[in-house]
Amino acid sequence: MPKQKIVVVQVAALSWELLQRYGLQLPGLSFQPTASIFPALTCPVQATMRTATLPDAHGMLSNGVFDPRLRKVLFWEQSAAQIEGPRIWDGLRAQGGSAGMFFWQQSLGESVDWLLSPAPIHRHHGGMIQDCAGRPESLYPRLQKALKRPFNLMRYWGPLASAASSQWIAEAVANLMACPAAPNLLMTYLPALDYDLQRYGPSDPRCAKAWRQTVAQLSLLVEAAAQHGYEVLVYGDYAIADCPGGPVYPNRILREAGLLSVRPIKQMAYLDLYHTPAFAMVDHEIAHIYTTSPAHHLAARAALEAAPGIAEVRESATGSNGGDLVAVAAEGQWFSYRWWNERREAPDYASHVDIHNKPGFDPCELFFGWPPGSVSQNDHRVGGTHGRIGPGRDVAWASTILEGRPESLLDLSRDLKHWLETTP
16 A cells, blocks of 8 residues: 655646746745646646646647537536546556545546546526535535635636635645545645736736735645645646737638638627638637638638737647647737627627637636626736747746656656656
8 A cells, every 4th residue: 555645736827937036935845947738728737747648649639629520619628538548646546545636627537536626507597506526425515614615616717716716725635635544646726826817917016916825825735745744746837928919819810711600690690610611719829720621721721820910820730639720829919719800799608707608718707897797808908828838938846756857747747657656
């Protein structure tokens, strides 16, 4: 039975540049820079960290996927079966050890012993029942009782998203580490630093508060780890950059080129994925372009390459389940999913937090809009974005046991896998 224990903390947007600006000192941890993986997005990074493979192998090339048979874009779906390949904890569990995963994406149905993930129930008449899926089933009720409050999904995403989400997670994981039956490998996620960095951009002084709150949450986890015999690995998933250049609209470009079809409903323009020759599934600085014929492929590439604000349009790798083309936004810009110019054409979900129906990631959901109760449709309010890798985009990592200088998060995952398999 393995005796060594480690808590792995992924901190959204923990970049080397931010750490250099604000400083971060935690007992037993010396932070270093390393590269993220491309695309530097939540789900691809988390899939790489749990499989020690790159997106072309594990299949998560974005925070969303396009199902060509259903002709449907699916963002933030939670089934672990979307991620292909063995897990880094398989050897640990084969030796009698245990693993736990807390608030990672695509974790429902994962091969872990302990699990906690937001899993709300959306009511037919509107609204939702906030809940978390847990394994064992007693886990979430126990944590609600211990923390004297449930997890508030409204603080996890949307205009009210705040440090309260990460605070609950940090307190919950610290509480779990005190349990004698706690897993040998305990993987968790602190999302909240990301919110204000996206809202305002990392150069904005308002982000300093979010940094201080994140440091306090990390301090809580590191202290609990030391108290209960856990080693520690902390790492950032991506670096958010300022985007003063504003949004780029690949679906507008495709529509103007006669390559994107819409379905008019009561003056609104809904994307017609059953008949459209080409469309873009966008995710921050990355866009996957799906086409229906070689001619449409060439036409879409030509239209996008001629548009300002797009740094690169590349062919997808062989065997990839991403788009036929992948576009990368120019530095300082990002991709909006919108295909309409007139506000009256906006689908009804455009003014709501609706992470599952929008065919692309919408950071405007972090802002309130007009009328009251809606979210903003003003793309120019967004201050920060991510997805690219390269100079100035390194993330920060530190560990009480892992050494060396990994070139990327892929190497860091491989190092963790080796430690789990070889440390008694």
